[in-house]
Amino acid sequence: MLKYSPNSALNEMIAEMKAAPKEGRIEILSRLAFRFGQLAKAGSVEKSDYRPLIQAAISAGLPIEDVRQTFNSGFEAGREAPATSDAEIVNLVTASEIIPESIDWLWEGWLAAGKMHLIGGTPGTGKTTICLSLAAIISSGGKWPDGSQAEAGSVIIWSGEDDPKDTLVPRLMASGADCGRVHFVESVSSSKGKREFDPAKDIEPLHRRLLEVGDVHLLIVDPIVSAILGDSHKNAEVRRGLQPLVDLTELLRCALLGVTHFSKNTSGRNPVERLTGSLAFAAQARIVMVVSKKDKDDGSVEQILCRAKSNIGSDSGGFKYEVRQSALKEYPQIFASAIQWGEAIEGTAQEILTDAEDNEEEQSVLQDAKDYLNEILLSGDLPWSEISSGARPFQISDRTLKRAKTALGIGHKKKGDRWYWSLPEQLRQTDSTAPTKNLGALGPLEGSPVNDDCKANAPTVPTEPRKTLEHLKARRAVSIGKRLNEIFNRGIKEMVVH
Secondary structure, three states: OOOOOOOHHHHHHHHHHHOOOHHHHHHHHHHHHHHHHHHHHHOOOOHHHHHHHHHHHHHOOOOHHHHHHHHHHHHHHHHHOOOOHHHOOOOOOOHHHOOOOOOOEEEOOOEEOOOEEEEEOOOOOOHHHHHHHHHHHHHHOOEOOOOOEOOOOEEEEEEOOOOHHHHHHHHHHHOOOOHHHEEEOOEEEEOOEEEEOOOOOOHHHHHHHHHHHOOEEEEEEEOHHHHOOOOOOOHHHHHHHHHHHHHHHHHHOOEEEEEOOEOOOOOOOOHHHHEOOOOHHHHHOOEEEEEEEEEOOOOOEEEEEEEEEEOOOOOOOEEEEEEEEEEOOOOOOOEEEEEEEEEEEOOOHHHHHHHHHHHHHHHHHHHHHHHHHHHHOOOOOEEHHHHHHHHHHHOOOHHHHHHHHHHHOOEEEEEOOEEEEEOOHHHHHHHHHOOOOOOHHHOOOOOOOOOOOOOOOOOOOOOOHHHOHHHHHHHHHHHHHHHHHHHHHHHHHHHHHO
């Protein structure tokens, strides 16, 4: 908060009086006395505060009697003047009167007291779980991802998307929170009964309640768009809706953390511009954090929290993290996710997101190419020209086909004047003999033999591979279902082990 003298307006008048030219001193004193009378009427100054102004006029060379008469006349006129909008006074504060303050960091560079923050990203990247991890660190006085110590305090959470009982509290417990210091905003009670809390209009009663809680360090609003009563895509309405929350944050000296999402089809753009709704959300926030998810070559997933914007510190760098599931010690039948923080990383949010999204798209296309080659070559060798032309309807490039060939270990040999590709024997046996489990809901494909495993095996590739494109689509549907079942079964096993 800015700190300045309560008599700043009087100080300005004194300075003006001292600098007044000789010829216009009486007129200036009369005008200043009129203004002083208006300030006194408004309660901004006491009449006894006039002495420094009188002394300035006398020091400027005006006779004492002239000063007394001019001041009294102007003062009474100002005090008796009607209080109209035209008489409103804009108060100024000089820079020399402002006492500088350092940023009051909860987590240096990432969370600041009295400031608004945003965290955004695509669905499934763990935004809410990250917020709960930060809440756990604050409530328990734990350590931040960079290893620094957090000061313990209370946390307030309003969530319009997740249930505290089956989602939020289990995640807090899995994150090591002191749940006695975490409070959920539930409802509003009055003589008229109880109703749901609305962050767009219930800030004042929330303020009163939080003063009773005391020691509030963090306020989480998920999603932040719920604080907007009007159109969340209009700058003026967003600023108007956010201002009460921002004011509350300043009064409580806590950090405000709002959760938002990325708009669809915005890959490659500035991360701040990708946030859903008006740009006023990001403009109002002092720090904007974003999350990304990157599929690695070994099949694991790398997730990163990074800064996309900061008006009060560095706007680059971040931390790796993993979202892990585990059973709660107190309730072993309940599994909940928590954040496992990793190493710090360098780079801008734009670079990190672009790398992750390019990699995700690249891996998806490469997998399509692998599936295509697996299916098209299953019944026999094919010439490169037919493999290439057959891949075009699937929008798979020659370059990607060759990368998939290397990844699968596909061989090639020349027959006449044409090069033929062939699956390794191991892949051919695996694909032709592997049963497809738990896929009965798909129903048997036409012409497929029935077995006891799942009602239907994957259909065999026709004897003429060059005519298999339509058949491949059906085969790929089964293949994708097979992979999903494998992932599901593996997840069940891991849960049982843990």
